[in-house]
Amino acid sequence: MNEEIIILFDQYLAGELDTQAMESFNKRLAEDKQLKESFNLYQSMNDYLDDTNTHESALHTLKNIHLSETKAKKSTHYLWWVLLLVLLGLTILYWVFKPNVKSQEEQFFAYYEEPTWPSTRSDAKPLELAIHRFINEHAQLGINQLRKDPNIGQYDKNLWLAEMYLHEQKPDSCLLYLKQVNVPDNLRDRKLYMEALCYWLKRDNVSLNKIKETLPKDLDPYYLGKIKELRPSSDS
Numbered sequence: 001m002n003e004e005i006i007i008l009f010d011q012y013l014a015g016e017l018d019t020q021a022m023e024s025f026n027k028r029l030a031e032d033k034q035l036k037e038s039f040n041l042y043q044s045m046n047d048y049l050d051d052t053n054t055h056e057s058a059l060h061t062l063k064n065i066h067l068s069e070t071k072a073k074k075s076t077h078y079l080w081w082v083l084l085l086v087l088l089g090l091t092i093l094y095w096v097f098k099p100n101v102k103s104q105e106e107q108f109f110a111y112y113e114e115p116t117w118p119s120t121r122s123d124a125k126p127l128e129l130a131i132h133r134f135i136n137e138h139a140q141l142g143i144n145q146l147r148k149d150p151n152i153g154q155y156d157k158n159l160w161l162a163e164m165y166l167h168e169q170k171p172d173s174c175l176l177y178l179k180q181v182n183v184p185d186n187l188r189d190r191k192l193y194m195e196a197l198c199y200w201l202k203r204d205n206v207s208l209n210k211i212k213e214t215l216p217k218d219l220d221p222y223y224l225g226k227i228k229e230l231r232p233s234s235d236s
Contacts, residue, residue, distance in 0.1 A: 005035075009042045104201070108169055111197060111229055115163050115190070126151045127160065134164055155181065162194065171198035188216075189223040196227045205232040 011017050012025055029036045117135065119128045126149045134142025143164050146157055158180040165174035175198050183191045192211065199208040208230060215224065 005038065006042070009039055009046075012039075013043065013046060105169070108197075108201065111200070111226065112166075113193070113226060114167075117163075118160075127156050131160065139164065139168055159183070159187075166194055166197065169201060171201040174198050189220040192216075192219070193223045193226055196230055200230045208232060 008025065012022070017025060029039060117131050127146070130142050130146040130149060130152070132142070133145055143161065146152060146161055146164070158177045162174045162178040162181065165171075165177065174194065178191060178194055178198070181191065192215070196208055196211045199205075199211065209232065212227060212230075215227065219227075
């Protein structure tokens, strides 16, 4: 099958022949059996190639769609993994560098030192009984009994009511009774410590600093350390 015949076949199939050339070609096909067979074979091959190209084009399109969807899914999955890792990293950083901020109540128990309470037997004297109720039953019951019991001296009432109110973190009440106590020398340091802790609870930095600046030189080292530990509220 020479090149001129192939060009003629292509022109015929593409509808590029004029009327006269079309009629001449049809006449040749009718008269030339070999030309007819060659044309039929070429036409079949041409149709096959067209179908193949159509299928390949369709397959190529589907393949591109699949690849696009796959890339999109991979991109989405990748994005989720990135977000998850970022959140995990931020969480770790937060817990590693989280400021160790404690509430005032938590700080209070770090600063507070329990007194040496009198004996707390339930069958003890009125003072010891009141303290027993304060510690073992209900704080307010012990406070009420201590305030009202006529058999307890005023000095003991004032001193231990101040201790009870400090224990309950009620600085105003503690200071009220503490100021009425003329403590002996062995309790002077304890009283200064209690006053300082009350002012810290009240966030009264002026009064707290005043105590710190006027501490006796012979102050017990233990209470000296406890008072110096009390930081003004702006630094807490």
